[in-house]
Amino acid sequence: MTNTPAPKTPKIRLKDVHKSFGDKRILQGFSLDVMPQESVVIIGGSGTGKSVMLKCILGLLEPESGEIDIDGVRLSTLSRGEREQVNAKIGMLFQNAALFDSLPVWENVAFGLIQGKKMRRGPAKEIAIEKLAQVGLTADVGALSPAELSGGMRKRVGLARAIAGDPDIIFFDEPTTGLDPIMGHVIDELIVKCVKQVGATAITITHDMASARRIADRMAMLYQGKVIWHGPVTNIDNSGNAYVEQFITGSAEGPIKMELRKL
């Protein structure tokens, strides 16, 4: 682990975050710094707490201890109103898309613009259609209700909603799960574009190693509630960490033991 002293304040800093549900301990001292305009990919086994970590940053879950800073501001010290202002800078793609099923697709995408930024419905709709086009959906999809979409389409609508407000910080929870390989590629390029051209800071959770290599500047691996390895994506193949090696090769043999019971 090489960690040259950073000159800038990190965009997002998590320090020693602990979170448990009942006596089930999920995050046990999670620490991670994400620099401005950096794209970090988090990898780690299913159920290790990756989504929980994002929800802690968003304030949807409250960690028991630890510090979370955005732009150097300690989130736990903020009032509800200030917290909302911080959240306004963040776009989030939920793992299950979490679309509002009482609203048509375009209104889902435009939601943050209309309700959060108080934009008029007409212009907001135009932006929504444009964002839908960026994720490969035509304008007539905009008129459908979320229940009429396929799983992969829902995911892409969720993605369009996450980037609609041109946020400063974007969290993608498994953006390419459930997409065909070509569309997966398109979405990867969109994420890279958000970071490189628009200048956003991104945290992406993915299980798709090919996609991770395309998106990431840096990768971090979560295991047993902690970041056990992080480093530039170019180092991923010679990380020297047995856990990471097992994870990226997807081998059943190695230090990570799946908790399975013999039938």
Place this chain on the structure above:
Amino acid sequence: MNPVRALGAGFLKFLAANGRLTVFALNGVSHCVRPPFYPRMILRQLIDIGYYSLPVVALTTLFAGMVLALQSYTGFSRFSAEGAIPSVVALSMTRELSPVLAGLMIAGRIGASMAAELGTMRVTEQVDALETLSTNPIKYLIVPRLLAGVTMLPFLVLIGDILGIFGGYVVSVYKLGFNEQTYLINTWNFIESQDVISGLVKAAVFGFLVALMGCYHGFNSRGGAQGVGAATTNAVVSASILILIANYMITEIFFAQ
């Protein structure tokens, strides 16, 4: 566990649940007077509660008024007190039957749908998504429902009053042979504004209780389809019980000499 401890634990749980409900209610009410407001959401709820509940409430109160006239006649005719029927119908409808029946029907219709809708939104993370889109879910989801409950139920009850009295009138005139004019004059002379007002106050309180229970149980539901189902049941049952309790207390306040 020994019984005393179990009792104590149960009592503490009860207190905690009450505390949570009270905090939720105060939070909801305080957001009712603080912008931003969401007129579209409020309008949607007003229509849903006020307009779409009209048939249910109308039928219930109409038949309640009719059966009331019929039954009172059976009883009163034994000691030649048929003349009291118009006033009995008017008083019972405005003071008790219309608010309570409408309240219970709305608890079933609206309380359940609120709990199911909000519960589904909760377990599919739509409530979380609202937060990330700089929208306070209390303001966006809860406030419109509370406002619509409080304002629309009195409206429904007023219509229920009229239809209930009309039902009594129809049965009395066309079945029991009352004189049309005497019936109407009797009704009009006997009814006091306090009767109607107490009914409308009850309606507003019941509307609040139904919306509060639907929102509270839905908003706090956990654990998938089963959790949403439980929230729906709890919303309807608790709203119905609270309506009956509140009904007694408001009657006591208005009419106890």
